[in-house]
Amino acid sequence: MQTTTLLLWDIDGTLIASGGAGMKALQAALKNVFGVDGSLATIDFAGRTDTWIMREVFLRFGIPATEANFTRFFEGYLSELPAMLHNPHARVLPGVREILRAAEGHGAFAQGLLTGNKRRGALAKLARHGLWGHFTFGAFGDDSEFRNELGPHAVRRARAACGLDFPPARTWVIGDTPHDIACGRVIGARTLAVATGSSTADELRAHAPDVVLDDLSDTARVLALLAGGHG
Secondary structure (H helix, E strand, O other): OOOOEEEEEOOEOOOEEOOOHHHHHHHHHHHHHHOOOOOOOOOOOOOOOHHHHHHHHHHHHOOOOOHHHHHHHHHHHHHHHHHHHOOOOOEEOOOHHHHHHHHHHHOOEEEEEEOOOOHHHHHHHHHHOOOHHHOOOEEOOOOOOOHHHOHHHHHHHHHHHHOOOOOHHHEEEEEOOHHHHHHHHHOOOEEEEEOOOOOOHHHHHOOOOOEEEOOOOOHHHHHHHHHHOOO
């Protein structure tokens, strides 16, 4: 079957739940790198990029937002992340393994990532659960501090990887926050919002995505929605 449809997947709250590993790794890095023992619990991580989050941490604790400090902080975070990901609450979310395999075997889909995680963080999170191999391209927090600027990078890399142009009507952005919906809208893509993260289904509906699902557990339904190109 000819590839016709591009699926761009968010990670946290959509593919996996990390059991708070990202926040815990950042908090440990904050202490280890800058000697600051402070809570990050009130920072809204959902749907943000790593750089945006780190800048918020710097503002909160009065740390200069220099390029060197961003690098030090991220390297500290990466050194802590693998251990933090090995916690009893880290898991693949319902239906994710099944829909990724089904889309891969279908023939009509190309699958990439569209995530605020920097690439090395995304790799650590997905490799922990054996999901990294489903994706050969994507856009990451390395590409921009601002989520809404990531979509064009993902589309360009999909074109380069597949040798195809994917029109907006055949492009899906799949995520769990209003930021994912907005990011998809910037590139004219269809949006599937899944209520497996920090937003409820009703909260997601308020942002008018094409489809809202409680989770991805009904593989046949999800595949039919994505293949049909409409909700």
